[in-house]
Amino acid sequence: MQHRQSMIEVVDLVKQFGDYTAVDAVSFQVAEGEVFGLLGPNGAGKSTTIKMLTTLLPPTGGQATVVGYDILRHANAVRRHIGYVPQALSADGSLTGRENLLVFASLYDLPRATRKAKAQEVLTFMGLTDVADRLVRTYSGGMIRRLEIAQAMLHNPQVLFLDEPTVGLDPVARKAVWEHLEQIRTQTGMTIFLTTHYMEEADNLCDHVAIMHQGKIVALDTPNALKAQLKTPNATLDDVFAHYTGNTLESGGSYRDTARTRRTARRLG
Numbered sequence: 001m002q003h004r005q006s007m008i009e010v011v012d013l014v015k016q017f018g019d020y021t022a023v024d025a026v027s028f029q030v031a032e033g034e035v036f037g038l039l040g041p042n043g044a045g046k047s048t049t050i051k052m053l054t055t056l057l058p059p060t061g062g063q064a065t066v067v068g069y070d071i072l073r074h075a076n077a078v079r080r081h082i083g084y085v086p087q088a089l090s091a092d093g094s095l096t097g098r099e100n101l102l103v104f105a106s107l108y109d110l111p112r113a114t115r116k117a118k119a120q121e122v123l124t125f126m127g128l129t130d131v132a133d134r135l136v137r138t139y140s141g142g143m144i145r146r147l148e149i150a151q152a153m154l155h156n157p158q159v160l161f162l163d164e165p166t167v168g169l170d171p172v173a174r175k176a177v178w179e180h181l182e183q184i185r186t187q188t189g190m191t192i193f194l195t196t197h198y199m200e201e202a203d204n205l206c207d208h209v210a211i212m213h214q215g216k217i218v219a220l221d222t223p224n225a226l227k228a229q230l231k232t233p234n235a236t237l238d239d240v241f242a243h244y245t246g247n248t249l250e251s252g253g254s255y256r257d258t259a260r261t262r263r264t265a266r267r268l269g
């Protein structure tokens with residue numbers, strides 16, 4: 001059951017909601033230690049794909065393994081080996097950062113004697129030591145995101161899934177999240193799977209990028225290879241996206257991003 005050629009293997013994965021096909025026979029592989037980006041506009045099927053791979057949503061068809069375990073037959077084993085940072089807020093604004101981590105440490109059932117030290121370790125790793133004992137509702141959006149990543153790393157998962165990790169963040173906060181993700185990859189060797197609709201994010205962080213459009217993967221390669229295939233001088237990933245889908249992606253600051261940011265602020269009180 002456990003085979004290690006790749007950390008994620010997806011074959012013809014399908015998700016239908018009624019008559020609507022949100023994910024349409026998607027196939028790809030993610031090698032151990034790489035950062036893999038699923039890039040696409042709102043509604044492309046990215047979140048639905050990540051929810052199936054994290055065992056939150058059963059597929060309608062196809063197969064997938066994560067860390068060698070089948071997402072349907074061995075869902076519990078998948079859950080033990082992955083970390084997940086959802087789009088929706090996963091930190092409690094009325095607790096401190098450290099308290100949030102201790103809640104997650106107990107949820108993951110880490111040995112009691114190790115919980116405090118492990119919380120401190122991930123706080124340091126994500127650059128949150130100075131604010132660890134402040135209420136999360138006083139954190140900036142970027143700090144909250146880094147705390148959520150810290151929460152998802154507590155049990156040393158082999159694959160970290162992040163759904164739009166920097167949506168709604170300003171460019172400085174976004175860059176800080178990128179730097180920390182890069183550090184996770186180099187220092188822990190963790191495999192990282194993220195969804196994004198930011199070209200710059202995919203270009204900066206990802207070893208491989210799959211472009212998703214209307215439920216299908218229309219291109220998959222390294223960012224440089226995707227750009228080189230266009231044969232246009234100085235092609236960008238935006239050009240690649242336009243080439244494969246006939247559309248351009250907004251570069252952020254959309255109504256939807258703003259709505260999400262406001263929702264986050266409101267929930268933190």
Ligand SMILES: Nc1ncnc2c1ncn2[C@@H]1O[C@H](COP(=O)(O)OP(=O)(O)OP(=O)(O)O)[C@@H](O)[C@H]1O
Nearest residue numbers: 017020022040041042043044045046047048049164
């Ligand atoms: N539970 C559901 N029931 C019906 N339709 C759904 C459901 N979840 C998602 N969809 C539809 O499936 C399509 C893909 O949604 P999905 O959330 O996967 O897209 P996305 O690429 O992640 O975009 P976003 O950034 O908006 O989350 C959308 O058209 C969405 O409306």
